[in-house]
Amino acid sequence: MQNLNLPPDAAANTISLMIGHPDPTTLFTPEFQASVNRVLAAPQPFHALEYGQEQGNPALIDFLVDKFNRDQTLALSREQLMIVAGSTHAVDMIARLYTHPGGAVMVEAPTYADALHIFRDHSVELHGVPMDDQGVIIAEMERLLERLSASGNLPALFYTIPTFHNPSGTTLSESRRVEILKLAQRYGFMIVEDDVYRALEFDTHAPPSFFALAKNSGVSVTHIGSFSKTLAPGLRLGWLIASAEAIAGFVDCGTTQMGGGASPLSAQIVAEYCRQGHWEAHILHLQQVYQMRRDIMLAALEQYMPEGVTWTMPAGGFFVWVTLPENVFAREVKRQAQEHRVMVAAGPNYFIDPNSDNGQHNLRLTYSFAPPEDIETAVRILAEVVTGLCA
Amino acid sequence: MQNLNLPPDAAANTISLMIGHPDPTTLFTPEFQASVNRVLAAPQPFHALEYGQEQGNPALIDFLVDKFNRDQTLALSREQLMIVAGSTHAVDMIARLYTHPGGAVMVEAPTYADALHIFRDHSVELHGVPMDDQGVIIAEMERLLERLSASGNLPALFYTIPTFHNPSGTTLSESRRVEILKLAQRYGFMIVEDDVYRALEFDTHAPPSFFALAKNSGVSVTHIGSFSKTLAPGLRLGWLIASAEAIAGFVDCGTTQMGGGASPLSAQIVAEYCRQGHWEAHILHLQQVYQMRRDIMLAALEQYMPEGVTWTMPAGGFFVWVTLPENVFAREVKRQAQEHRVMVAAGPNYFIDPNSDNGQHNLRLTYSFAPPEDIETAVRILAEVVTGLCA
Numbered sequence: 001m002q003n004l005n006l007p008p009d010a011a012a013n014t015i016s017l018m019i020g021h022p023d024p025t026t027l028f029t030p031e032f033q034a035s036v037n038r039v040l041a042a043p044q045p046f047h048a049l050e051y052g053q054e055q056g057n058p059a060l061i062d063f064l065v066d067k068f069n070r071d072q073t074l075a076l077s078r079e080q081l082m083i084v085a086g087s088t089h090a091v092d093m094i095a096r097l098y099t100h101p102g103g104a105v106m107v108e109a110p111t112y113a114d115a116l117h118i119f120r121d122h123s124v125e126l127h128g129v130p131m132d133d134q135g136v137i138i139a140e141m142e143r144l145l146e147r148l149s150a151s152g153n154l155p156a157l158f159y160t161i162p163t164f165h166n167p168s169g170t171t172l173s174e175s176r177r178v179e180i181l182k183l184a185q186r187y188g189f190m191i192v193e194d195d196v197y198r199a200l201e202f203d204t205h206a207p208p209s210f211f212a213l214a215k216n217s218g219v220s221v222t223h224i225g226s227f228s229k230t231l232a233p234g235l236r237l238g239w240l241i242a243s244a245e246a247i248a249g250f251v252d253c254g255t256t257q258m259g260g261g262a263s264p265l266s267a268q269i270v271a272e273y274c275r276q277g278h279w280e281a282h283i284l285h286l287q288q289v290y291q292m293r294r295d296i297m298l299a300a301l302e303q304y305m306p307e308g309v310t311w312t313m314p315a316g317g318f319f320v321w322v323t324l325p326e327n328v329f330a331r332e333v334k335r336q337a338q339e340h341r342v343m344v345a346a347g348p349n350y351f352i353d354p355n356s357d358n359g360q361h362n363l364r365l366t367y368s369f370a371p372p373e374d375i376e377t378a379v380r381i382l383a384e385v386v387t388g389l390c391a
Numbered sequence: 392m393q394n395l396n397l398p399p400d401a402a403a404n405t406i407s408l409m410i411g412h413p414d415p416t417t418l419f420t421p422e423f424q425a426s427v428n429r430v431l432a433a434p435q436p437f438h439a440l441e442y443g444q445e446q447g448n449p450a451l452i453d454f455l456v457d458k459f460n461r462d463q464t465l466a467l468s469r470e471q472l473m474i475v476a477g478s479t480h481a482v483d484m485i486a487r488l489y490t491h492p493g494g495a496v497m498v499e500a501p502t503y504a505d506a507l508h509i510f511r512d513h514s515v516e517l518h519g520v521p522m523d524d525q526g527v528i529i530a531e532m533e534r535l536l537e538r539l540s541a542s543g544n545l546p547a548l549f550y551t552i553p554t555f556h557n558p559s560g561t562t563l564s565e566s567r568r569v570e571i572l573k574l575a576q577r578y579g580f581m582i583v584e585d586d587v588y589r590a591l592e593f594d595t596h597a598p599p600s601f602f603a604l605a606k607n608s609g610v611s612v613t614h615i616g617s618f619s620k621t622l623a624p625g626l627r628l629g630w631l632i633a634s635a636e637a638i639a640g641f642v643d644c645g646t647t648q649m650g651g652g653a654s655p656l657s658a659q660i661v662a663e664y665c666r667q668g669h670w671e672a673h674i675l676h677l678q679q680v681y682q683m684r685r686d687i688m689l690a691a692l693e694q695y696m697p698e699g700v701t702w703t704m705p706a707g708g709f710f711v712w713v714t715l716p717e718n719v720f721a722r723e724v725k726r727q728a729q730e731h732r733v734m735v736a737a738g739p740n741y742f743i744d745p746n747s748d749n750g751q752h753n754l755r756l757t758y759s760f761a762p763p764e765d766i767e768t769a770v771r772i773l774a775e776v777v778t779g780l781c782a
Contacts, residue, residue: 027437036431046418049623085476085627088650096512101492117645121487232440234655236476236627254508259479264625266656 447474
């Protein structure tokens with residue numbers, strides 16, 4: 001969930017390039033409604049209303065295990081996948097079980113602001129690894145690890161959004177993934193792979209996941225996926241893939257034991273939806289929707305932005321990361337754009353210390369949420385603001 | 392969620408007096424289905440599928456605030472109520488924001504085992520206050536507080552299920568509630584009132600809640616309610632009532648900010664269901680259902696249990712707490728009953744240290760879940776086991 005506390009309605013007079021929500025027009029489909037109706041018409045519809053099994057809806061687990069084994073040539077057993085109430089639930093359980101107050105955690109710099117918030121709630125010590133257009137810079141990660149090793153506080157884990165990164169839109173190259181796995185072997189940290197945008201690829205295939213690459217390496221990878229981006233966030237439904245031992249630990253959490261499996265009603269509906277083949281068809285549709293939206297945004301940036309402004313070229317996902325000239329500050333751009341009813345996110349929030357110099361000249365633009373016909377308008381207005389500040 | 396990891400189906404040949412789930416036949420009703428259909432047929436059904444506002448579904452907040460102000464003569468503002476994903480979510484957020492590792496937390500002895508599990512996950516130091524048939528014993532709480540005061544580790548909070556207590560079935564008397572509020576004033580602890588059974592009252596009205604009694608006392612009370620017992624646990628939906636400041640803190644949690652409001656799809660359906668007046672009618676029906684089930688269990692205990700066995704007389708909720716003679720051990724009863732396909736819960740799990748002497752001679756029996764016609768059979772078998780062990 002992004003920082004805009006207003007519901008989309010309340011912002012009806014603005015164009016939001018800020019909130020990273022899915023295209024609202026894709027959320028409700030006849031296929032989804034048909035799945036709801038089939039669940040409610042089942043001989044025992046009350047099953048969807050009972051406490052769920054702790055690991056999650058069994059039919060949905062089976063579907064996802066089969067799909068990932070087929071599509072990504074993995075060899076998952078069903079003990080390796082757990083249904084979660086969105087990636088939020090997964091990140092929080094991982095922080096709970098694999099960190100301790102004062103312990104070190106590595107993150108990308110920039111990274112997803114709300115994930116930083118969850119780690120902060122667990123009182124860990126956060127360390128950012130700078131990125132370029134190929135993802136985190138390996139030499140920077142090595143330097144950080146040497147420093148942490150010398151201080152006796154090696155990180156428990158590295159939280160990464162390697163594919164179609166939030167907020168930068170970049171994708172970590174396969175060769176760097178392999179380098180990071182070697183560092184994880186050497187320094188003994190877990191890789192927490194937040195891969196919720198993976199399915200939304202446009203031009204080329206995403207590189208193999210850390211989870212796939214880690215096979216037989218001895219490195220622990222917890223891989224997070226979600227229906228929030230590829231179906232609907234209101235379902236509160238995602239999945240967590242890890243070793244059978246790690247999954248057993250998550251299942252044995254107090255919250256899992258007390259609340260039962262994640263979102264039983266949603267899970268039963270989505271299991272039915274997936275069983276009918278609707279999800280895979282929907283993903284193909286979403287790839288086209290978001291590619292078209294990305295193309296509109298990139299074309300508008302190209303057309304309207306003044307010289308000295310650069311941006312990333314996302315091959316999937318929701319986000320473009322804009323770099324402004326050194327004399328133009330993101331927060332001022334955000335403020336002025338808001339006066340013209342265009343919402344954007346300023347870079348500093350995506351860094352561990354929003355008051356440092358990091359991100360002062362960056363904007364995160366989302367092309368996922370605003371109506372396509374508004375994206376060009378918003379970018380034009382934004383470019384006018386930036387041009388004014390360049391002078 | 393109780394400790395039985397099997398789904399109810401897998402236990403088809405057994406009678407469970409163990410799991411504290413609602414009567415499955417009450418979960419799916421034509422009124423619920425109609426509410427689902429109305430949400431899906433709304434002009435903008437995708438609203439139920441978007442990220443929800445962090446505080447929760449606004450219509451449901453308004454409904455609950457109005458209802459509690461009317462029924463319990465409270466004066467809640469809507470800033471004082473948050474929708475949560477079941478009481479699990481509430482207990483976990485409270486532990487996160489109001490405890491720290493090594494800090495003291497007071498609980499009833501016995502108490503809800505899964506809540507103990509959540510507190511343990513937060514690495515707090517747990518202290519139990521012994522109970523009698525009126526709830527926790529005030530003199531024991533005073534002694535504990537004096538001891539903790541002397542050790543410099545006063546509790547941050549007292550977690551209590553004051554009404555139709557899990558596992559004991561007892562209700563904390565109003566006079567003791569008032570005494571505990573005075574202790575909270577003197578020693579400065581928060582009262583966490585897990586009141587999820589409150590609406591399921593049979594013979595008489597439940598005493599006022601801690602939240603209602605605390606008015607103007609300066610004591611912080613966080614009050615937890617749930618649709619899990621009065622509608623359906625698979626919805627993952629409940630509420631949290633506290634000061635506006637405390638609610639703002641919960642809304643600002645990393646998990647709330649990242650995941651958005653709790654269970655948006657369920658919340659929209661339930662808001663519609665409540666708006667139509669169905670929930671209040673359903674609660675009246677459930678009161679009859681569970682009173683009838685309780686009466687069957689109490690009559691069977693009276694008829695079959697040998698001398699020396701005693702039990703509580705719940706005035707609401709799901710549970711009866713049985714005390715066995717001193718030469719009969721609960722775990723042996725549980726084991727032998729299971730051989731006869733009757734599942735019960737042994738007392739020790741409901742205490743902080745399951746290996747202490749506490750609860751060795753207690754059983755928790757639930758009358759909520761097993762088919763009514765099986766309750767008498769199960770109690771008869773259980774009584775035969777106990778009689779055999781008395782010899």
